[in-house]
Amino acid sequence: MFLFFGDLWYYFRWPNAKRSEEDARMTMGTERIALGNTDIQVLPLGVGTWAWGDRGYWGYGKSYGEQDITEAFVVSVNKGITLFDTAEIYGGGTSERLLGNLIRQTKAPVVIATKFSPLPWRLTLGSLPQALDASLSRLGVETIDLYQIHHPYSILSIEALMDALADAVADGKVRAVGVSNYGAEHIRRAHAALAKRGVPLASNQVNYSLLKRTPEKNGVLDTCRELGVTLIAYSPLAGGLLTGKYTARQRPSGPRFFLSAMTRMECIERVVDTLRQIGQDHGGKTPSQVAMNWLIAQGNVLPIPGAKNRKQATDNAGVLGWALTPAQVEAIDEATRSWR
Numbered sequence: 135m136f137l138f139f140g141d142l143w144y145y146f147r148w149p150n151a152k153r154s155e156e157d158a159r160m161t162m163g164t165e166r167i168a169l170g171n172t173d174i175q176v177l178p179l180g181v182g183t184w185a186w187g188d189r190g191y192w193g194y195g196k197s198y199g200e201q202d203i204t205e206a207f208v209v210s211v212n213k214g215i216t217l218f219d220t221a222e223i224y225g226g227g228t229s230e231r232l233l234g235n236l237i238r239q240t241k242a243p244v245v246i247a248t249k250f251s252p253l254p255w256r257l258t259l260g261s262l263p264q265a266l267d268a269s270l271s272r273l274g275v276e277t278i279d280l281y282q283i284h285h286p287y288s289i290l291s292i293e294a295l296m297d298a299l300a301d302a303v304a305d306g307k308v309r310a311v312g313v314s315n316y317g318a319e320h321i322r323r324a325h326a327a328l329a330k331r332g333v334p335l336a337s338n339q340v341n342y343s344l345l346k347r348t349p350e351k352n353g354v355l356d357t358c359r360e361l362g363v364t365l366i367a368y369s370p371l372a373g374g375l376l377t378g379k380y381t382a383r384q385r386p387s388g389p390r391f392f393l394s395a396m397t398r399m400e401c402i403e404r405v406v407d408t409l410r411q412i413g414q415d416h417g418g419k420t421p422s423q424v425a426m427n428w429l430i431a432q433g434n435v436l437p438i439p440g441a442k443n444r445k446q447a448t449d450n451a452g453v454l455g456w457a458l459t460p461a462q463v464e465a466i467d468e469a470t471r472s473w474r
């Protein structure tokens with residue numbers, strides 16, 4: 135009798151349980167998440183704008199220009215992707231200027247993330263409010279949503295920098311504070327210093343992709359999870375290598391050619407093949423979409439792929455609204471474990 139009711143319960147419950155698991159996977163990435171413990175809500179995908187205006191590394195003005203990035207911006211906001219990551223140093227300020235122009239042309243609630251670079255000649259804390267004012271002016275806004283310290287290498291201590299950031303929050307010039315390229319211990323110090331001022335550390339932006347799985351090994355991912363800090367994954371396509379368009383015979387041009395020359399392209403082709411096969415099970419998702427869907431599946435991870443044009447922005451937006459099965463997450467983990 136007991137078994138009978140047990141079986142009956144299982145019989146009625148199982149199809150629903152299965153359906154709700156599928157529903158959850160279909161809607162994954164369509165709900166907004168908070169950036170750390172802040173009130174800033176975004177989809178779990180942003181757009182990186184390093185290439186917007188950068189001629190030296192990315193070749194702005196050659197194969198793509200202002201019209202292309204305008205279209206990338208419009209496609210992204212139309213898909214509900216509102217987080218745009220820039221930095222004062224991208225294109226010597228051009229990325230901030232271009233983003234500022236685009237923001238003025240939309241009613242979409244764009245979330246601006248930019249960065250202060252603690253350059254070696256910035257020897258005093260006064261450099262931070264000065265750089266912040268310059269970023270505000272280039273962007274043409276009164277408040278920056280997420281202001282990040284670009285890297286931890288500076289003569290200025292982490293505690294002093296966090297104090298200056300907390301002052302900027304108190305002044306109303308910054309809504310939330312983030313860091314970038316911070317190791318586990320750096321994150322703890324930044325988090326503790328800000329906590330003294332009642333400001334949460336919203337995010338840490340680090341290099342994280344299927345070809346760069348260091349954050350899983352060096353404690354950064356675990357520390358972010360423990361402290362409620364969102365891990366923003368930069369170069370989530372490994373600078374384009376995970377898109378599948380580059381091979382040992384077809385390498386990227388410019389400075390990336392030399393970087394790819396130091397990379398095991400044949401191994402990357404095998405990874406991309408796995409991603410392509412798995413993408414077929416989801417109606418032909420591209421390797422890029424599968425690679426970034428895997429990052430989101432790790433939890434507390436928000437990729438910010440760079441997009442140079444409408445085609446790339448459209449493809450990248452297709453990361454959202456579906457999810458890999460647990461078995462596929464595991465298979466990709468297995469296929470890229472040597473990149474940890």
Ligand SMILES: NC(=O)c1ccc[n+]([C@@H]2O[C@H](COP(=O)([O-])OP(=O)(O)OC[C@H]3O[C@@H](n4cnc5c(N)ncnc54)[C@H](OP(=O)(O)O)[C@@H]3O)[C@@H](O)[C@H]2O)c1
Nearest residue numbers: 182183184219368369370371372373374377439440446449
């Ligand atoms: N905090 C830091 O220190 C730091 C460092 C690096 C980057 N970042 C941030 O992270 C963002 C993203 O990183 P990233 O730009 O270095 O690398 P990425 O996102 O891994 O790769 C971007 C490049 O891949 C290609 N691409 C992108 N989407 C594509 C698609 N769907 N199909 C085909 N090709 C595509 C484009 O270049 P091609 O068309 O030329 O191949 C694009 O410029 C940056 O824009 C920046 O905001 C931060």
